[in-house]
Amino acid sequence: MPVKIRLTRRGRKKAPFYHIVIADSRAPRDGRYIESIGKYNPVTNPATIELDFDKALDWLLKGAQPTDTCRAILSYKGVMMKKHLLEGVKKGALTEEQAEEKFQSWLKEKEGKIQAKVDMLQKGEDTELKKRIDAETKVREARAEELAKRNAEAAAAEAKANAPETEEAQTEETPEAVEATEETKTEEAPKEVKEEAKTEEAPKATEEKAPKAENKEEAPEA
Secondary structure, X not given: OOEEEEEEEEEEOOEEEEEEEEEEOOOOOOOOOOEEEEEEEOXXXXXXXXXXXXXXXXXXXXXXXXXHHHHHHHHHHOHHHHHHHHHHHHHOOOOHHHHHHHHHHHHHHHHHHHHHHHXXXXXXXXXHHHHHHHHHHHHHHHHHHHHHHHHHHHHHHHHHHHHHHHXXXXXXXXXXXXXXXXXXXXXXXXXXXXXXXXXXXXXXHHHHHHHHHHHHHHHHHO
């Protein structure tokens, strides 16, 4: 029975992750499988890989054929390198100690490359985050300046709108004051005229009464 090391899809739409399985090559992709030996998530950066190293190596030595993606995953984790060294041991080209030493040096170098990539990505994320923060602060400052400018313009417009009202109120009050003073003057004037008229009429009355008394005095002489 031809056996494959391949991926079977899991996860929701637009957020997939995969199981690394040992399955019959004639079975459907997401169908039944013999054994699951790991997980693979390509959404993260770098990709997240969980692999049972010994089981994957054992199935490779038994003749299981990995798909292209699974071959890249196994090579990334060092399974293909280990298989190559073990084949060299079988052929007598290397001893087990030499094979293990070469594998450990390769593994250390690989881990260094992975860590360098992680650091570079982290640094890139930090710089990108700093750029975003700087851009957001500039936008916030521009908005604050624009808001302050609008508030100043609104205050100036309000002060300008209130200034004519006060002037009109003053101009409206002055005619009323003038009219009030004129009314008081017109009201006081007739009183003075009446008093003057009374004083003028009093002498006339005395003059008219005086001749009558003289006539009375002259009557006895006749």
